[in-house]
Amino acid sequence: MEHDDIDDAEEELLFKAAVEALDNIKKRCDACKMVYEDLSQFADSDFYLEIRFPCGPETRFMPLVDGNDLIKFNAIPFEKYVCLSNYAAIASYEDGTIEAVISAPMTPPGPLSR
Numbered sequence: 001m002e003h004d005d006i007d008d009a010e011e012e013l014l015f016k017a018a019v020e021a022l023d024n025i026k027k028r029c030d031a032c033k034m035v036y037e038d039l040s041q042f043a044d045s046d047f048y049l050e051i052r053f054p055c056g057p058e059t060r061f062m063p064l065v066d067g068n069d070l071i072k073f074n075a076i077p078f079e080k081y082v083c084l085s086n087y088a089a090i091a092s093y094e095d096g097t098i099e100a101v102i103s104a105p106m107t108p109p110g111p112l113s114r
Helices: 003-031 067-074
Strands: 035-038 049-055 058-064 089-092 097-100
Touching: 003 035, 003 049, 003 067, 058 067
Parallel strands: none
Antiparallel strands: 035 049, 049 058, 089 097
16 A cells, blocks of 8 residues: 555545534534534635634634534534633533633833843
8 A cells, every 4th residue: 555545545534524523513503503604615625614603692703614623623512612702712601611812911111021
């Protein structure tokens, strides 16, 4: 078996896993009434799925743009998360957790900033 054959076989396995993940994500979204749009047929790559996460009275857009995104996203319990308005954060009320991006405030130049 040549190197190209192995690469082709791995690529085929990845593609099949991504197709399975795409189908599973769409079923899970339907079950929890999460809005999504499968734009794969219009994408430059094989896959493109847009998911709208609940975010207060609105939704927040999340693109899944390739097979790796789909496989990784399918592995998490995304149904139990919501986005928090005005923050780069998600919350799971079920688990009582918040995950957020935190950045330090800007400090003026001084002896401690050198």
